[in-house]
Structures are given as structure tokens and as C-alpha cells.
Amino acid sequence: xxxxxxxxxxxxxxxxxxxxxxxxxxxxxxxxxxxxxxxxxxxxxxxxxxxxxxxxxxxxxxxxxxxxxxxxxxxxxxxxxxxxxxxxxxxxxxxxxxxxxxxxxxxxxxxxxxxxxxxxxxxxxxxxxxxxxxxxxxxxxxxxxxxxxxxxxxxxxxxxxxxxxxxxxxxxxxxxxxxxxxxxxxxxxxxxxxxxxxxxxxxxxxxxxxxxxxxxxxxxxxxxxxxxxxxxxxxxxxxxxxxxxxxxxxxxxxxxxxxxxxxxxxxxxxxxxxxxxxxxxxxxxxxxxxxxxxxxxxxxxxxxxxxxxxxxxxxxxxxxxxx
Amino acid sequence: xxxxxxxxxxxxxxxxxxxxxxxxxxxxxxxxxxxxxxxxxxxxxxxxxxxxxxxxxxxxxxxxxxxxxxxxxxxxxxxxxxxxxxxxxxxxxxxxxxxxxxxxxxxxxxxxxxxxxxxxxxxxxxxxxxxxxxxxxxxxxxxxxxxxxxxxxxxxxxxxxxxxxxxx
Numbered sequence: 001x002x003x004x005x006x007x008x009x010x011x012x013x014x015x016x017x018x019x020x021x022x023x024x025x026x027x028x029x030x031x032x033x034x035x036x037x038x039x040x041x042x043x044x045x046x047x048x049x050x051x052x053x054x055x056x057x058x059x060x061x062x063x064x065x066x067x068x069x070x071x072x073x074x075x076x077x078x079x080x081x082x083x084x085x086x087x088x089x090x091x092x093x094x095x096x097x098x099x100x101x102x103x104x105x106x107x108x109x110x111x112x113x114x115x116x117x118x119x120x121x122x123x124x125x126x127x128x129x130x131x132x133x134x135x136x137x138x139x140x141x142x143x144x145x146x147x148x149x150x151x152x153x154x155x156x157x158x159x160x161x162x163x164x165x166x167x168x169x170x171x172x173x174x175x176x177x178x179x180x181x182x183x184x185x186x187x188x189x190x191x192x193x194x195x196x197x198x199x200x201x202x203x204x205x206x207x208x209x210x211x212x213x214x215x216x217x218x219x220x221x222x223x224x225x226x227x228x229x230x231x232x233x234x235x236x237x238x239x240x241x242x243x244x245x246x247x248x249x250x251x252x253x254x255x256x257x258x259x260x261x262x263x264x265x266x267x268x269x270x271x272x273x274x275x276x277x278x279x280x281x282x283x284x285x286x287x288x289x290x291x292x293x294x295x296x297x298x299x300x301x302x303x304x305x306x307x308x309x310x311x312x313x314x315x316x317x318x319x320x321x322x323x
Numbered sequence: 324x325x326x327x328x329x330x331x332x333x334x335x336x337x338x339x340x341x342x343x344x345x346x347x348x349x350x351x352x353x354x355x356x357x358x359x360x361x362x363x364x365x366x367x368x369x370x371x372x373x374x375x376x377x378x379x380x381x382x383x384x385x386x387x388x389x390x391x392x393x394x395x396x397x398x399x400x401x402x403x404x405x406x407x408x409x410x411x412x413x414x415x416x417x418x419x420x421x422x423x424x425x426x427x428x429x430x431x432x433x434x435x436x437x438x439x440x441x442x443x444x445x446x447x448x449x450x451x452x453x454x455x456x457x458x459x460x461x462x463x464x465x466x467x468x469x470x471x472x473x474x475x476x477x478x479x480x481x482x483x484x485x486x487x488x489x490x491x
Binding site: 021029030031032033034035062064065124127129130131132133134173178223228229230231232234236284287288290318320321 | 351353354355356357358359360361362363364366367370381382384406407408409410411413464
């Protein structure tokens with residue numbers, strides 16, 4: 001906490017230029033018109049004794065000065081090919097089958113699977129620019145066809161759950177300070193498939209309805225080097241502090257031939273909320289090739305979709321066409 | 324008297340006989356805070372077919388633009404390139420080459436297929452390399468542009484192109 005306070009103080013007292021090229025959160029600004037951006041990024045964390053990894057490729061395009069569209073595809077070893085056997089289990093009492101959830105075993109190796117595609121559209125509807133400053137607002141919409149056996153209630157459109165979402169981004173930038181607040185909702189669609197039978201029998205028809213969520217992210221950033229811009233060849237070093245938060249509802253599980261509602265006991269499937277802190281370091285080579293690294297830890301509550309620390313690495317470049 | 328009329332007519336005509344090309348444009352860009360953003364602006368401007376070179380001052384966020392010879396220089400496209408990159412124009416001024424052109428506030432002159440109306444400045448004779456500042460929504464921040472609206476009601480005749488409003 002003390003470390004965070006120190007970093008915040010650094011932001012406020014900084015005499016350097018602010019940066020809004022946040023590694024994790026989207027600013028209200030857009031990709032320049034007619035420009036193609038390519039971003040490759042990954043996420044890694046240790047779960048018990050193995051590493052869970054995600055690799056994603058994003059194409060970004062500036063349709064107009066106000067409208068950008070992103071398409072992202074990802075693979076990860078986060079998910080079992082079908083829902084795990086311990087998501088919900090059952091006992092037989094006479095003629096009755098009683099279903100209940102258990103604690104899902106962590107650290108189970110899963111193969112790398114293609115998660116699906118995510119489309120994100122951002123429209124900047126407000127701009128108030130000054131010399132070395134701006135206040136901007138944008139609205140975004142997102143839709144995903146990800147269809148994997150995600151076994152926690154928390155929805156993430158990029159790689160865990162299909163569905164859609166929308167939100168608002170507000171970015172304020174004044175020489176010494178950059179702040180961006182990003183809030184929105186996520187409406188996930190259910191995973192309709194099968195779960196492995198805990199007793200080794202036939203796969204059990206299962207439906208997992210994920211909780212709807214509200215996200216709230218706050219980012220700060222500033223330029224460490226160079227102190228004064230001279231040319232495009234100066235490597236830029238930026239530091240960031242990003243806070244990612246989400247509140248989500250409890251999941252609903254239906255299982256068995258008759259799709260019986262299963263009572264939820266595990267925190268992985270109960271509603272919750274959290275805020276995580278991601279300090280980040282970024283370098284931009286030749287004013288175009290952007291490399292960023294962030295490390296996430298829990299601040300208030302916690303997310304159950306990953307373990308901590310979470311390492312995020314991204315590399316991004318713009319292609320301007322004929323130069 | 325006849326001589327005086329002839330001189331006045333010549334003076335008037337000379338204001339419509341300037342066909343030289345704009346030699347340089349300097350513009351300030353608002354909203355820029357990173358060299359990557361400046362680069363985006365520069366790349367958008369460089370894409371314009373009549374642009375020869377762009378010199379971007381990253382610290383002061385302004386650009387000097389130089390042109391290829393014998394090209395149709397479109398000032399609107401330059402301003403639009405800044406907007407397309409996601410930023411806005413703080414100011415835009417262009418360097419003209421004049422040959423004894425008499426101007427006064429509210430007077431017009433033609434230059435390289437376009438018309439220009441002087442909205443502010445003392446009556447003078449423009450000669451040689453002269454820089455004029457553009458006014459209007461595309462070339463100034465919104466608040467500043469508003470101040471010039473009362474001066475921008477009348478267009479100019481003379482050339483088939485559009486009318487730009489400039490100050491000295």
C-alpha cells in the first residue's frame with residue numbers, strides 16, 4: 001500500500017509529460033484513420049505447480065479519426081476441453097439425484113485451445129484539445145464468440161466467455177498527469193456443453209450461466225525518458241499504474257439429463273468484486289514499436305480466474321501504409 | 324486623372340495575378356503528448372500527394388510542411404490530416420510569394436486557384452515572401468475560431484477555388 005502511495009505521489013509531483021498508451025486499459029483516443037495496428041500480447045501466472053499462459057493477436061484499424069475497430073484472437077491453456085468433473089457433482093438418494101458444487105481442483109494441466117475471437121469498437125464522441133493536453137471521452141462496444149469451458153462465474157469477453165458489453169472511457173491528460181477511467185458492463189452468454197463425470201461415466205450435459213459484470217478501471221501514466229523530445233529515435237520509457245476492477249454476479253449451473261439447477265457453494269462461482277493493481281513499464285522504440293510489461297497483484301478482494309502475480313507482456317506497432 | 328485611374332486599375336488587377344505556389348505551411352497541433360502521436364500526425368501529412376517533406380517539432384508540437392513543385396496544394400487536406408490522426412489544429416499559417424499586391428482589411432486576392440479574404444491587418448502592399456495566418460473552424464481551436472465568425476460572411480470572386488480567410 002505504501003509503495004502504491006509513493007507511486008501515486010510521483011505521478012502528481014511529476015514535471016514530465018503524461019502518457020496515455022496504457023498497457024492494459026484503452027484510452028479514449030483512437031488509432032489514426034487508415035492506420036493498421038498490430039498487437040501481440042500474452043499473460044502468464046503460476047497456478048500451483050504449472051504456468052497458465054495466454055497468447056493473443058490483435059489487429060486494430062482506424063476507420064475514421066473517431067472510430068476504431070479491434071479484432072482479437074487468443075489461445076490459452078486455461079480451460080479443460082469440457083467442464084471439469086468437480087465443477088458439480090451428485091449423489092443418489094433412493095431414486096433422487098442430488099447435485100452440488102465442489103471446489104474445483106487447481107493446477108490441473110489443460111491443453112492449449114483456441115478460445116475464439118473478440119471484436120471491440122470504440123467511438124470518440126468528445127474532444128477538448130489543448131497544447132500538450134486533452135480531455136476526451138469515448139464509448140465502446142465489444143462482442144465475443146469465445147466458447148470454452150470456463151469454470152468460474154467472472155466473465156471476460158476476450159478469452160473466457162462469449163457475450164457482449166459496452167462502456168465509456170474518459171481520459172484527461174495535462175502535461176504532468178494522465179488519468180483514464182474506463183467503466184462498462186459485460187453480458188456473458190452461457191456455456192452449453194458437457195462436464196466430465198466425476199465417477200468416470202458418460203459426460204454429463206451441463207449449462208453454466210456466468211454472472212453479468214460491471215468493470216471499472218483506472219489508469220495513470222507518465223513519461224520517464226526522454227525529458228525533452230528531440231526526435232523520433234529517442235527511446236521512450238513510460239511507467240504506469242493501472243487498477244482493474246470488476247463486480248460480477250453468481251453463476252447458475254444446470255446439470256444432468258433434466259438440467260437440474262445446482263446450488264452454488266464454491267467462491268469461484270459465487271458473486272464477488274475485486275480491484276487489482278498493475279504497475280507497468282513500457283518502452284517505445286523509434287516512436288512506433290511499443291513493448292510493455294505489467295505485473296498484477298490483488299489490492300481489494302481477488303479474482304478467481306487467475307493466480308497472482310499475473311505477468312502481462314505486449315508488443316505493438318502501427319503501420320501507416322505508404323510512407 | 325486618366326493616369327491615376329490606370330494605376331488604380333493596374334493595382335487592382337495585380338491582386339488577381341498572383342499564381343505562385345504556397346512555399347511552406349507551419350501548423351501547431353493540439354492534443355499531442357507523445358512522440359508516437361506526433362509521428363501519427365506526420366505520417367498522415369506525408370501521405371498527401373503534394374507534400375514533399377515534413378519537419379515535426381516534437382517538443383512544441385508544431386510542424387513545417389514543404390511542397391513538391393507545380394502541385395495543387397490543398398490547405399484543407401493538411402488540416403484534415405491532423406484531424407484524421409486524432410488531433411486538432413492549433414494554428415495554421417502559410418508562406419506566400421507576392422509581387423506588389425495591395426491589400427487592406429476585407430479585401431480579396433487570388434492566389435494559386437483560390438481566393439483569400441484579409442480579415443485583419445493594416446492596409447499594405449504585400450511583396451516577396453509573406454506569412455499569413457488562416458482563420459476558421461478547421462484552422463483554429465473552436466473558441467478562437469468563433470471570434471472570427473463575424474468576419475467570415477462574404478466570400479471572394481476571382482478564382483474558381485474556395486475562399487480562405489487570413490490575417491496578416
